[in-house]
Amino acid sequence: MITVHDIHKAYGAKAVLKGVDACFPARSLTSLIGPNGAGKTTLLLMIARLTAPGRGEVRIEGRPVAGIDIGEYARRVATLRQAPDFNLRLTVEELVAFGRFPYSRGALTREDQRVIDEAIAFLSLEPLRHAYLDELSGGQRQMAFLAMTIAQQTDYLLLDEPLNNLDIKHAVQIMRALRRLCDEQGRTVILVVHDINFAASYSDHIVAMKEGAVYCAGSVAEVITEARLGELYGLAFDITQGQRGRLCNYFNP
Amino acid sequence: MMRLQPRHAVWIVVVTLALIFVFLHSGLDFDYVIPKRIARLTAMLIGGAAIAWSSITFQTLTGNRILTPAIMGYEAVYLLWQALLILFMGSASLVLLGVNGNFVLSVLLMLGYSWGIHRWLFRDGKSNVYFLLLVGFVLTLLISTFTQFVQLKVSPGEFSILQGFSQASFNRAQPLQLLFSGLLVGAVCLLGRKTLPTLDVLSLGRDQAVSLGVDYRRNVRLHLALIAILVAVSTSLLGPTAFMGVFVANITYALARTFRHRVTLPLGGAIATGMFITAQLLVEHVFNYKTTVGILVNLVCGGYFLVLMVRTRGAP
Numbered sequence: 001m002i003t004v005h006d007i008h009k010a011y012g013a014k015a016v017l018k019g020v021d022a023c024f025p026a027r028s029l030t031s032l033i034g035p036n037g038a039g040k041t042t043l044l045l046m047i048a049r050l051t052a053p054g055r056g057e058v059r060i061e062g063r064p065v066a067g068i069d070i071g072e073y074a075r076r077v078a079t080l081r082q083a084p085d086f087n088l089r090l091t092v093e094e095l096v097a098f099g100r101f102p103y104s105r106g107a108l109t110r111e112d113q114r115v116i117d118e119a120i121a122f123l124s125l126e127p128l129r130h131a132y133l134d135e136l137s138g139g140q141r142q143m144a145f146l147a148m149t150i151a152q153q154t155d156y157l158l159l160d161e162p163l164n165n166l167d168i169k170h171a172v173q174i175m176r177a178l179r180r181l182c183d184e185q186g187r188t189v190i191l192v193v194h195d196i197n198f199a200a201s202y203s204d205h206i207v208a209m210k211e212g213a214v215y216c217a218g219s220v221a222e223v224i225t226e227a228r229l230g231e232l233y234g235l236a237f238d239i240t241q242g243q244r245g246r247l248c249n250y251f252n253p
Numbered sequence: 254m255m256r257l258q259p260r261h262a263v264w265i266v267v268v269t270l271a272l273i274f275v276f277l278h279s280g281l282d283f284d285y286v287i288p289k290r291i292a293r294l295t296a297m298l299i300g301g302a303a304i305a306w307s308s309i310t311f312q313t314l315t316g317n318r319i320l321t322p323a324i325m326g327y328e329a330v331y332l333l334w335q336a337l338l339i340l341f342m343g344s345a346s347l348v349l350l351g352v353n354g355n356f357v358l359s360v361l362l363m364l365g366y367s368w369g370i371h372r373w374l375f376r377d378g379k380s381n382v383y384f385l386l387l388v389g390f391v392l393t394l395l396i397s398t399f400t401q402f403v404q405l406k407v408s409p410g411e412f413s414i415l416q417g418f419s420q421a422s423f424n425r426a427q428p429l430q431l432l433f434s435g436l437l438v439g440a441v442c443l444l445g446r447k448t449l450p451t452l453d454v455l456s457l458g459r460d461q462a463v464s465l466g467v468d469y470r471r472n473v474r475l476h477l478a479l480i481a482i483l484v485a486v487s488t489s490l491l492g493p494t495a496f497m498g499v500f501v502a503n504i505t506y507a508l509a510r511t512f513r514h515r516v517t518l519p520l521g522g523a524i525a526t527g528m529f530i531t532a533q534l535l536v537e538h539v540f541n542y543k544t545t546v547g548i549l550v551n552l553v554c555g556g557y558f559l560v561l562m563v564r565t566r567g568a569p
Contacts, residue, residue: 050460074466081460087318088456088512098454102466106450152465 001026002047002156002190007056009042016042018212020056026155028204029182029189033196033223035233038209040192041160047190048079048158060156074102078152080145081160092128092136092144096120099151119151123177139170146174150181157181159191163198171195175202200224200246208232224248259508260520267527274530277538296426296490297529298522299434303487305521306442307480308498309505309514313456314473315382318506321498325389327484328493329396330366331359335418336403339411347414356430359489367481375474382459382473421492421547423533434486441479445518448472452514492547500554501525507561528554 002024009017017039024030024047032040045051047058049065058065060076068076078099096119100112108116120129123143133141142162149157157178163171179202181187193199199206199220206223208215215232216223223229224246229237238249271294279286311322338346338355350358370392374385404415426434451472454462463469487494505521506512532549536542540549 048464050463070463070468071466074464079460079464081464089506089510090512094512098457098461098465101450101454106453 001061002188003059003062004043004047005057005059007043007046007053007058009039009046009051009054016212017053020209020212020214022207022214022217024188024190024207025205026188027182027186029178029191029202030205030207031199031203032190032192032207032209033194033199033232034209034215037211039212040209043209044079044158044160044190044192048077049073050079050081071102074152074154076154077156077158078149078154079158079160080149080162082162082164088133090133091130092125092133092147093120093130095133095144096147096151099148099153102152115151115153119147122150122180123147123173139166139173142166142170142174143177146177155186155188157187157189159189161192161194163193163195171198178202196224196229196248196250197246200248220246258510260510260516263508263520263523263527267523267530270527270530270534274534277534292426292428292431293423293533294530295431295435296423297526297533299431299438300423300487300491300494301525301527301529302442302522303434303438303483304494304498305501305505305525306445306518307483307487308502309517309521310445310452310476311480311498312502313452313514314476315386316456316458318503319499320386321496321502322480322484323493323495323498324386324393325367325370325484326393326396327363327367327481328488328495329393329400330363331488331493332415332419333396333400333403334359334362336400336407336415339407339415340403344411344414352425352427353429356427356433356489360485363485363488364481367477367485371474371477371481375470385477418492420545421494421550423491423529423546426490430490434490437482437486441482445476445479448475449514449518452476453512456512494547494550497525497528497550497554500551500558501528504554504558504561528557 004020004022007017007020008015020039020043022043032044034040042051046053047065049058049070052066060068065073093116096116097108097112099119100108100115104112120126123146125140125143125147128136128140128144131140133144136144146159146162149159159178162174162178166174175198178189178191182189182204203220205218206220207217208223208228210232216228224239226237226239229235229239229248229250233250235250236253240247240249274294275287275290279290281287308321312318312320338350342349347355370385370388374381374388404412407415451467454465454467455469455472455476457465459469462472501521501524504524505517508524509517509520511517528550529546531553532546535549535553536544536546
């Protein structure tokens, strides 16, 4: 379980997070939702240790993360930001192999190779194994990066808007993969997501943020209600419960 | 059957060039001509390794393929130092300090300069490489302008001495300097060798590197320090090479076909050395010293780089 305690962060005079307390249960998929500028990504980056909190503390299983060696942390928490645009000529397999760096520091063992193969198989990326990243579509690239994160074999996975710029098919593929990581491998997944319907269909737990603080948090049934979402986004919501889950309609006011 | 890859061909070409350089029209004079040529070849090797290593790792740290460490102002500091020496002590400074004294002082000055700006920029936990680049660039402009200001104050004779310092050359390297530079560059390469896998990870960018357990701040500082040593040595030994590093790095990426520093750094060293030898051969045997190595190096590198770009675009 990851918990955050009284987190404050300001960029210059602008306060981005104002006293955030939240808890991300183990072995479940938690979505961070909320309007732009609510501080979701900042909070996620703090858990990833990519940004330092101004005040407050992030704890992993009760232990403050600031005291953990960064090399050890990479074997417990893996982070995927939006697939970066670098101009390296790299194959999918070479990218996934980077996921083993926290263990082997560059010299791959047989065990590393097995984990790499598994991660590639888990996302059905075998046909693309030797393809170069710059030849892939945005969705395939995102899958390749996700495979690298999976090969890191961490208990915790943090993802910053993994569905950005993806078509609906790839978005569903990514969410299903995350769900399976959670259910089949017992990993804890925390992601920032903008599509409220994906959050409603795939999450166990939702943390909704607004203006630098937690607006409400709880199970999907507790958070995804017309009243709460309406106030969170300032839009009129119409939530219908169908056979395949909840559907939030906010498209026409 | 093993196919000859471009990156292996480079080594064969460089060794051939080196042999031609040492023996062409030498009359097999092992007392004077050949030892002199071997000294120049050693300077090229040391300079080539330093330029390739510093440029390629600098581009990895900045995630940018059109930069060289020159943008941090090392060469500008070197030229300002030479200009000030001439201004205050006149051409007598050459005798007073001696070539070795000037060499050591130049190295120390550039190291002090980089230590100062790194220390100031990385104070209280900051580690913004782009800010470092911006400050380096502004300092380069400022120092260069100041150098020009000084140059206007010196006499035409002294000005021509300064001109000599602003051009790369292999002729002024003395045996003692070669030994000292060789040891320094060798030490950097040995120290850096262990970090090559980490450098590969750093090329994924800061966020991904941190997420993979790399202590970003520590590694960036380490590599900037190594780069500062290499640039200080190569500039003091050969003079400014400005943007040669851009050509060397990009030719290396095109021929290596891999991002791994284990391959690109040695290959880059070979390519830089090859370029130096080609330019020096042209200066000695074709242009009869009527042009300078600095000009030819850029011409040779630039020309080859363009050919490479056109050719790889045409390839499937």
